[in-house]
Amino acid sequence: MRISFVKMHGLGNDFAILDGRDGDLPLLGEAQIRALADRNRGIGFDQLIVLGPSETADFAMRIHNADGGEVEACGNATRAVGVLHGAEASIETTGGMVQVRPGTSMAEAAMGAGRFEWQDIPLAYAMDTREMPLGWDMLERPSAVNVGNPHIVFFVDDLRAVPLETLGPEIETDPLFPQRINVNVAQILSRDSIRLRVWERGAGLTLACGTGACATATVAYRQGLVDSVVQVTLPGGTLTIRHDDEGGIHMAGPASETYRGSFELDDFG
Template sequence: MRVPFIKMHGLGNDFVVLDARVDDVPELTGETVRRLADRFTGIGCDQLILLAPSADADFAMRIFNHDGGEVGACGNATRAVAMLHGKEARIATAGGLLLASPTQGGASVDMGVPRFDWEAIPLAYPMDTLSMPVAWDMLENPGAVNVGNPHVIFFADDTDAVPLDRLGPEIENDPLFPERVNVNVATIVAPDHIRLRVWERGAGLTLACGTGACATAVHAMRRRLVEPKVTVTLPGGDLRIEWSEGGSIRMTGPATESFRGSFEWADYA
């Protein structure tokens, strides 16, 4: 059977979207996801997104990383599917309910309330997540935030000088993080501006990570390094993040539909 897809991206973080609300989509397996995500023999993407009906929301969104593993949240994908939906939406995810509204050229998303307890990250043992007494080479004393998926955040004088392609996978798979972790390295440019690079769990170096931008901004705000409204500049472009302590995170930024097509399911099953 042929299955339609929509190729989209948010600041270069790209997705293959399958819409089971309107199309017949067989049960996904990790192997099918990996084959579709392959940039040489498949469609190619950082994440595969499956939309489905929901009894508790306007629709449900499942998120699969390039390696086939399912995750709870993806900020860039949320903006993309909000733009695709075309109106305000309540989106059910494994990481919780998200509220999204399309904007000119993108969307604004209520990403929910961040969690800071060590069990919520999760970490392997109790630790202060505001300043963790751990280090990997020049990266030390990070913070940790869960925004639907786990993030560890480091500050550096120059994020571009950090060998994230080497340290990213080492930190991602460290036993301290039993569910692995997304690795963020940030530079504070000004009280309203952060530069950020992200090693994404299950996907690797990425041009943009919406939940990483949220987690990094929130951690910088908790450390009183930036204001409650900041621009986060990633290799793919800018996101606007707003947060007040105890409240939800608001993320605003662009999303783009690249093209549409279809594929033969049996070729990737």
């Protein structure tokens, strides 16, 4: 079976998007997704995005990381799908309903409100998530939030001094996080500016993570460190995160198409 795809990216966080909104796509297994994600022998991507029909929204979006595992939310992919769709839309995800409003090469996504209860992250046991009495080497006293998927956020004085490539996988797989966790290390530059690096669950170090930017800005806003609108700069570029009066998180930034292609499913297991 030959399957068409669209390759897109948001700030370098890249996706292969399969459009199954007419319901004719087969279900891909984890081994097939890992093979497709291979940057030397496959398409190469951080996430595989599968669009499908929905009874409650304009369409549904399922998200698989490069390791084949399914995750609940992806902010950069939401913007990319919005640009691809070309019109305002409601999107059903396993992490909840999101709204996207695209422009020509930009999009704003309404990601809902952050959840801070320990069982919503989830954690393995009860704990105050505002300032957790934990540490991994130089990273200490983080906060946790679920913005459709789970995140832990550390604020540091010098982002460059953190060996996230080694601490990221250690924290991601800590038994405290039964569903693993996305690891964000951030430096507050001003009331409206944050620098951020992210170790993404199931994908590793990434040029950009939209939900990581949302999570970090939300935690910083909750703690009074930033204003309601903040620029979050990642290695791949900058996103604007805005908090509304009801606690909703809105993320705006670029997304663009790279190329289109197709593959023979049997070639990937």
